[in-house]
Every structure is written in C-alpha cells, then in structure tokens.
Amino acid sequence: MKSYRPPSPFFQLIHLSIFILILIGCQEKLDLTAIPKGDDGQVFAIDTKDSEIPYLVIDTQGASIPYEPGVPAQLKIYENKKLVQTQRIDIEFRGKTSFRLSDKKGFNFETIDASGEGVDVSFFGMPAEEDWRLIGQVVNKSNGYIWDQSMLYNYIGYELSRSIGKYASRGVFVELEVNGEYQGVYYFCEKLKRDSQRIDIKSLNATSTNLTGGYILTIDKVSIGDAGIGKPLSYFYNNWDDDARYTEQNSFRSQYDIFKNKITFPPFHPPYHQNQHLETYFLYEYPKDRNITEAQKSYIAQYMYDFETALITDDFDKGERTYADFINIETFVDYFIINELCRNVDAYRLSTYLVKDRNEKLSMGPVWDMNIGFDETDRIPINDWVINYNSYVAQDAWMMPFWWNRLLEDPEFRKVLKIRWMNFRSGVLSNSRLTQLVENASQYLQSNGAVARNYEKWNIPGARPYDQAIEELKSYLMERANWMDSEIGNF
Template structure:
C-alpha cells in the first residue's frame, strides 16, 4: 500500500516537471509566403517547384493544379497549370514519374507564360531520370544526359529544347531533381516553321513528323492509370489515321505486305512509321497527308538510286543536308541508342526541304545501356539487336555509303571540333552542371529519396561519363577522319 502511494507521488512530480519545461521548437522549412516544404533546401539556388493538384494526376488528359516556384525559399513565380504524367516505357518502368504540363489562367484557358527567362509558351516538360526500385536500377545516374545533349545541339546552331535543373515537390512529397524544359512544338521560338491549316492553299509545309512508338490517341482519354501502366500494345498500334508507313524495309527493299497490321505482328521490325505530330492527325486534310507521304517516298526512292559519277546525288533535292549531318553528329557523339528509330523528329517547312531534328530524349544515351558497342555507330543498331519492333531505317546506312555525305560530314565535324565540340567545351558543360547540382545539395537530396539500395556512386557516374566522351570523341575523330 505504501509502495503504491509512493509511486503515485513520484509520477505526479515527474509530470509536473515535464509540464513546467520550456517547449521544444520544431524547425519547419518555410518560404517567405508561409509555404511549408517537404524538405529543407537550405540556401539552395536551384529553383524549387511546389505543385498542388486538384485531384489525382492522370496519364491524359491533365488535372488542374497550382505551381509555386521558389528560389532560396523565396516565392518568385506562381502559376495555374494543367498537369499529367508523360512517357511510355519510362512511365511504366520508373517509380520517379515525369510530367507534361500546360499553363492555364484561372478560368482554365491556355495562356502563354515565360519561366526563367525562356520564351513565353503554354507547353512544358518536367523530365526525371528513370528509377526502378523493385529491380534496383537507374538510368542516367548523372542526371545530366538530356541537358548536355541539348546544350551541344544549341551550341552547334541547331534548336533543341532549352531548360534548367529544378527540384520538385508534388502534393507534399519531394520527388527530386528534374529537368524543366520546353516541349518540342511548332512555334517561332521553338520549331520555327510556317503554320499549316486545313484552309492553307500552299500545302508544301509546315509538317512535323515523328518516327516513334504510336500514341494512345484521344480515344483513351480518361482511362485509369492502371490501363496506361500496361498498355504496351498501344505502342505498336499504327493506323491510317495517325500515321503512314515507308514503302521500304530496313534494308531498303520494297515491302510486299500491307501496312497497319496487328500490334507487334511478326514483320513489324521491317516497318518504319511516321506519326503526324503537327498538324495533329485530326487537323490534316487528305490532300496534306498525301503530299507529305509522297514527299517522303520520293526522297527514299532518290536515296536508293545508284549515284552517277560526277553528278550530285538526287537525294539532295529533298533534304536539308546540314540538318541530317548535325542530327547524326549529336546523336552519335552522345551515343543515343534510341536515335533514328524512336523519339526522332523531322520537319518540312513551307516550300522547304525535309530536315532532321530537333534531337530529343537521351535517357539511354552516352555510357548507358549495352546494345551498341562504344566503338561503333548507333546507325548500326540493326547489326546488334535482332528484330526489335523499332529498328533504324535504311536511310543512314545509305547516307554513310555516299561520298558527298561523307565529305560534308568530315568537314562539318572538323569545324565543330574546333569550337562547341572541343573536349574542353564539352567537359566544361559537364563540370558547370555537376557543380551546380552538388554545391546546392540537390544530388544528395535526390538520392536520399531515390537510391534505396541501388547503390549510386555519383562521383563515379560523372567520371565514367567524362571517360566515355573522351574515348567516343577520339574514336569519331579517327572514323570520320579516315572517310
């Protein structure tokens, strides 16, 4: 009885002591406008995006949201947006999702907006590197593949998506480092070609085509995320409405079977499809579709013609040669395994010729992946990967056999090597990007979120990237110099 009474007195004294103690202050990272952040960025100068959606983020179409942009915890811009997930294979494989977003006004209407000094537009991208936590792998551990490739393209004078590194928080969850960049689209400040409307009398341009996996199409709008996580069949579902097929197989032979077969049919690897990117398929007239199909066919036929000694090759009547050379140079230098066969853009301006580019999507470029040796051309992809649903068209092997193309490539490569493609300039682009990310703590924060047993050694990834580029440049010097 006495022991119980003593215990009670002791407990009351302890409780009294606790209640009289000064409360402990819990530090919460906040902005100048009172926004509570998911993490503490310290004094990081890298822009920090806080996105709050009005509901679950879909694959398509998007959901309204509000985006606040902070720098050193100070609100610098606020914008209403419409956001959705993006990507095909990357969307399905990666736990770190990427996003498309459009800028809208308070009534939900599209509105052009400038971010970080970039030209006003309504369509933007937030690209994250691929991370698969279940299978413990990550593509582009450096986080800078796209930035380096796009920057090199811009420096040789060819438009590529412009952007910068940001960190992103969505609905209170920190998602890490992203590349905030422009969507590739027709615009005077992006892909600068003339507009083409159903009423246009001159239908010679402008067109944007894309050699790529097929788009799901508007008929899939509103389907649950679970559908898009497993809709691999849609990637190879080409139709006469959304695309057209080359008349020729990947070796330049005339195809003797009908286009638009079942998804992943056995002969798909022989086919090259051109998706209508701009105008959209539903905005193209039958005459416009026929025009661009015939133009591609005439170019391909001219490329397959035997050269006549002493005469310029006929294919030059159809293409902007420098655009083909520059597309080849950037994708080969960066060893973009997806180049030529997917994520490949082509344009034709009004009264102009067919042009390659802009370059896009380098998440399995540089030293990533093992499909192609580091000492061979990406255009030789077909020699190493048998019957992939998406193979490299015959164009590039024919071009690399042509004396005119080889001579122009040699001169252009030598010219760029003295400036934008010098090793010192390339290494400088890498160093400035890496220093920015490391010094502002972004790499540490990103991999605290996304390593989770993968075992990322960031310093090693940068060392490997630099070594790869040194070796690749040396190899290309030798190969192109001996043409």
C-alpha cells in the first residue's frame, strides 16, 4: 500500500483559491453579504434593519447642494425597505445661525415636475403642497455641543399647539441619506405659508382693492433671498450682517422701542448699529417683499402702529382696552401658553409669525422653531417668563418687544389666560399627557434603532446618554407646568 502524501503547497494554494472563489460566488448568489437595499435595488448608506421609520434617499446626481437657489434631485421614500414614493425635488440648505453652527445641516425642498415647475405633492398623508422642510438638531462636533439631544423639541412644541386647537406645522420623523451619506434623524415637516391647509387666509395681490388682508408678517432675522443668488456656499458661513440687514423693501419698523418710547432716530441703519437692540422690525412674509404694493405696506404699517399705540395708551384701571379692537386676544394667549411652557427663548422676538386675514383682527402664530428651548436654554430661569428676556440678556440685537409685559398688566388679558390655562391643564396639557407625549415619541425613535444610528453618526464625547436626556426633558416639563400653575393661579 502506498503511503499518503499531502498535496504540495502549490496545489494547496490552488485548492484554497478555488474554494474562496466558490464561496464568494455563493455569497453573491444568496446575498449573504447583507448589503442594505430597498426592494428596488437601491443600496442604503446604513442598515435600518426592521425599522418602521421612513428612510429617505436624496440624490442630486453629483451636483453640490447650494444655500440658494436649489438644485434638482430625486427623492425616494422607503418604508420597511419598500419604495413607497419617488419624487423630483429642488433642494437647498436652510437656516441662518443653525446653518453656520451645525455640522448636521437642515434642508428646504420644493416638489417639482419633469419640467422643473413646482407641483403640489402629498407626503405621509399630509395635505398636498410644494414647500417642505427637513429639520435636524444642531450638532457642533468641533466645539462639542448639541442643541436638543432628545431630537423632540420641534415635534413636541407643534403637537402641543395642535392639541389646543391651533395650526402648527405637521410632520413626521424620518432618517435621511443625501448623496450616499447617512445624515441621521430629521423632522420632515410643512413650511409655514399661506395655503388653505396651512395658514388659511385670503389671497392678496397687486390688484386687490380690499387692503385689510391677508397678511403674514414675521419678527425675525432677515432672509437674504434674491440677494443670495449666485453667492458661493462659503459666503453663507459668515454672512452674519445679512441677518440684520433691514431695508425699506423687506420690512417696516415699529414706531416704539422696547421700553414703549417713541423712536426718534430713522430706521434701516447698518446691521448691528448701537441702537438696534431698541428696534423691532416686521418682515413681509406674505405678500413677499417683491410683490407687496405700497398701498398694502402703508395699510399694514398703520394697523400695527394703531395697535401698539392703543396698547400703550389704554388705561386698564378705567376699563380701557381699545387694543382689543386690533388683536384676537385668544391667539395671543395661546401663543404665550405654548412658548412659555416650552421655554422657547426665540419666541416673540425671532421666528415669530403674525397673521391678519381680510376683515379680521391680528392673530399670533403659528408657533415655529423650538430648537433652543425646554431644558436646553440657560438664558431664562425655569421659574420666570420668557417674556422677561430683557431682564437677563443685555442689548441682544433682537430683544423682547414691549407688548407682552404690557398685556399682562391688563386684568382682562390675565383672566382669559387663566381660564384657558386651567382648562388645558385639566386635559391636553395635563402632566400625564405631557409625559406620554415625550415617552411615546422617544420610544418610537429608540425602539426602531434610530437614536443609536443617529448618535453613531453624530457622536459628541461626554454627551448625556439619550435616556437621561429624555428623563430630564420630562422632569423639566413637570417643573415648568407646575410653576406656571402657581403663577397663573395667582392672576
């Protein structure tokens, strides 16, 4: 019998190579490599496993995303890795301070047709429109901070506003991939604009003879608009002066300063001049500054002047409150309630919407932009009103208008506020409902793995564990609501 002789090293290497090739072939055939894909073959930047959270893939076909105007792209929406919607869009970056500070950028996009024209489209059952927002929290890796570690602030604020019967931007949580790179958890929501299903007011154009409405004004930083077209993306990282570049075309100024005094110096000085902290500007949101007529400008400016004059001069001790002829008090009360509960330090003085419909009074809202609020901010104590901002921050470029402390001097305004607050606290704003809102949303993100995926992408060393952030958010809401119970109960 011949003795066994093992193959030479050369033949062993050949056998091993053949085995590896066969194995690779089997893996490709059986897809054992587990590359995450949609059912249409789209390869995902990250494996969302069995997540129920919608996964969005945006592809600009190699084009860089600008600040403005947008570039064409394709949007695909997957649910449980199944393609449920494909849409052409026009996408651009969004935000002012958040754009400059955050590594996790936000986006505006418009739905377009094959020719590039805007077209109304419905997403996730929301009413069809063409303007949408993708908002993520601010993450600054180089300086090691996150605003809104819960990723819930905007969602909670808007849900609370809707719960008391006011319109707020509808939206859903999604996970986002842009040009092959995973971006994390975002809030996909409606842009605030005039629309029968959003801010529902009458149209106003150059041929309108009834000047009473509708108008949408904002108290905010200036959007650069058409002046930004053609500027390189690098420009927008340092264009802080543009935030305060108020002009006769884009805005008008209150005739009163933050102390209720008549302003004697002219408006529209250069950005950040020494008296800017005294001023409040009203930006034209609708009609846009390029469309609003001089007659319409004159009407709405006079209306605001008459309202502010009445608010200042009314003698509440004598029962005078002619200011109520100009405003829908309930909307002011509700705006106050939501923004104070959320301790939104940008409210009233930034990201603030005012609406005047045709033949109607001025209304406050909708609420917007809650990313610096709740337990995040340290500018306002948990046991004081946000409207007292001026007592804590000296000469910010955007200070608190005089309206709110003056309104609280009116016993009738306080009475309405007390009635509505107590009614809400016994129902939609009860401690149990507030807690449930936070728990349900955070559990949805956690149980689907989105929190872990987001913070694997946007890890900040030393940041609080997510569970701790949620517990602190719930504790904040209980403490804030209970403090408001005490304060408003004494009105």
